[in-house]
Amino acid sequence: MxxxxxxxDSEAGNWTLAIRRWLERQLxxxxxxxxxxxxxxxxxxxxxxxxxxxxxxxxxxxxxxxAFFGPQWWHISGVGRFVNSIHFWAVQVFFIxxxxxxxxxxxxxxxxxxxxxxxxxxVVIFAVSVVTAFTGYLSQQxxxxxxxxxxxxxxxxxxxxxxxxxVLNFGQMYGLHVMIFxxxxxxxxxxxxxxxxxxxxxxxxDPPGSADGxxxxxx
Amino acid sequence: MxxxxxxxxxxxxxxxxxxxxxxxELVIALVVSAILVLVAAAAFSSPDDPPVTxxxxxxxxxxxxxxxxVSELSGQSETAGYGQPYNNTPGAAQAIGPIxxxxxxxVSTPIDPAQDFxxxxxxxxxxxxxxxTAALQAYNQAxxxxxxxxxxxxxxxxxxxxxxxxxxxxxxxDYGPVPTLMSNLLAVARTGGLDGLLLDSGHFYQxxxxxxxxxxxxxxxxxxxxxxxxxxxxxxxxMNETGSYPGQTWLWLYTFWYQIPPFSTAPNAxxxxxxxxxxxxxxxxxxxxxxxxxxxxxWVPVHRLIWRRYYRS
Numbered sequence: 001m002x003x004x005x006x007x008x009d010s011e012a013g014n015w016t017l018a019i020r021r022w023l024e025r026q027l028x029x030x031x032x033x034x035x036x037x038x039x040x041x042x043x044x045x046x047x048x049x050x051x052x053x054x055x056x057x058x059x060x061x062x063x064x065x066x067a068f069f070g071p072q073w074w075h076i077s078g079v080g081r082f083v084n085s086i087h088f089w090a091v092q093v094f095f096i097x098x099x100x101x102x103x104x105x106x107x108x109x110x111x112x113x114x115x116x117x118x119x120x121x122x123v124v125i126f127a128v129s130v131v132t133a134f135t136g137y138l139s140q141q142x143x144x145x146x147x148x149x150x151x152x153x154x155x156x157x158x159x160x161x162x163x164x165x166x167v168l169n170f171g172q173m174y175g176l177h178v179m180i181f182x183x184x185x186x187x188x189x190x191x192x193x194x195x196x197x198x199x200x201x202x203x204x205x206d207p208p209g210s211a212d213g214x215x216x217x218x219x
Numbered sequence: 220m221x222x223x224x225x226x227x228x229x230x231x232x233x234x235x236x237x238x239x240x241x242x243x244e245l246v247i248a249l250v251v252s253a254i255l256v257l258v259a260a261a262a263f264s265s266p267d268d269p270p271v272t273x274x275x276x277x278x279x280x281x282x283x284x285x286x287x288x289v290s291e292l293s294g295q296s297e298t299a300g301y302g303q304p305y306n307n308t309p310g311a312a313q314a315i316g317p318i319x320x321x322x323x324x325x326v327s328t329p330i331d332p333a334q335d336f337x338x339x340x341x342x343x344x345x346x347x348x349x350x351x352t353a354a355l356q357a358y359n360q361a362x363x364x365x366x367x368x369x370x371x372x373x374x375x376x377x378x379x380x381x382x383x384x385x386x387x388x389x390x391x392x393d394y395g396p397v398p399t400l401m402s403n404l405l406a407v408a409r410t411g412g413l414d415g416l417l418l419d420s421g422h423f424y425q426x427x428x429x430x431x432x433x434x435x436x437x438x439x440x441x442x443x444x445x446x447x448x449x450x451x452x453x454x455x456x457x458m459n460e461t462g463s464y465p466g467q468t469w470l471w472l473y474t475f476w477y478q479i480p481p482f483s484t485a486p487n488a489x490x491x492x493x494x495x496x497x498x499x500x501x502x503x504x505x506x507x508x509x510x511x512x513x514x515x516x517x518w519v520p521v522h523r524l525i526w527r528r529y530y531r532s
Contacts, residue, residue, distance in 0.1 A: 160320025171426025
């Protein structure tokens, strides 16, 4: 029998406690929801990302209504057509502001000071969003969906992707669009926002008195 | 205080901090975007051109329908010679040297156009139709050479075919049972029956439209409708939408490559463009580590506009 404290032993191997402490270290609430920011965060560029998230929230909300009533509802119901229109225009808002956000962050070289993973996840969000919207266009059950499917098959098949991602299979595209890809996009956006909040907004390029560059090397 | 908060304190040392309300900003963004979306939805609605059916195709352009069906039967259609993932047509898959992803992926959705698009649906529709049953029997019992001769002759005759009263009329010739097969297929299609027969998979529920879409894609009717809406590949089609609505404008770069040589004329353009876009997306993700690309923001003074208050102070 040893003289080690059994309570300490049990805490040392406790995965739950380890995860909680790691989260407390990495995601303190005063970093996640700060009430003060550097004074240079006073540009419209900082709004683009927030508006993109707002657009995503409306996409998900309207998409849930469309999914609840089924894929044919909006073709035969005036209310359904209006909800689909909200979904359609919210997608446009989301992409417009996501692209503005991307270009804004590029010209701010926002990957500096250890923020490269934040930039990289942002690019992944853009790419996954494009595929998500693509499956949405394929799920419309109208002429546009037919034509996009007939055309797009050549690219997916040429790339070998068509063997498991059949754009002519409505059931597969619809399932991906209403379930898998929305989860992926929203999870990645949440991760992206957490990344931004953990490190805070980047300083302006070449602050007076520094030799700061735009490259990732200047951490 | 936690480590991350401390590191932010160190990072922002010497920089004036001001009050900021992120939650209020998100709520305002939600309201403003909702107004934008609701006004656009109410004013412009959303595109919804009805889908083409095999029935509407057969009714609107019976000659194109029959011409396409004959090409499926003779193995001359695009689908018949497509290669993977529908069949193993040698040399059909797009490749860049030894890189042939379609071949590597194999045939995942086997399609036999003659059987799947023509003969099986006709066999199902032949119950109680002795004329069609006899025509099918005559066709199936004929040798491949005889079948080929009938189909060649009928294909040539279709170039000058006319349509009236739901029938396609061609000059007299030795076409064997082919005209009977085609007139019955056209009749079934015009009633809407072929839409259902092409979806038949042995299951009650059906959500896979691969076969009817491939069949329609082999004809000219669908592509003519698309061309009229500026949706074909050489019209920036992938990023366009029916009517005057914005489509997938975010695909502009992908679509752009198809408009210019050598992509616009390359037989393997799809594979080349897909690989090019994967490489470009990878480069975009790796911008923080790529000299010149990561330095451009310092050289182009857009950041001085964004942070003008900072630089003024």
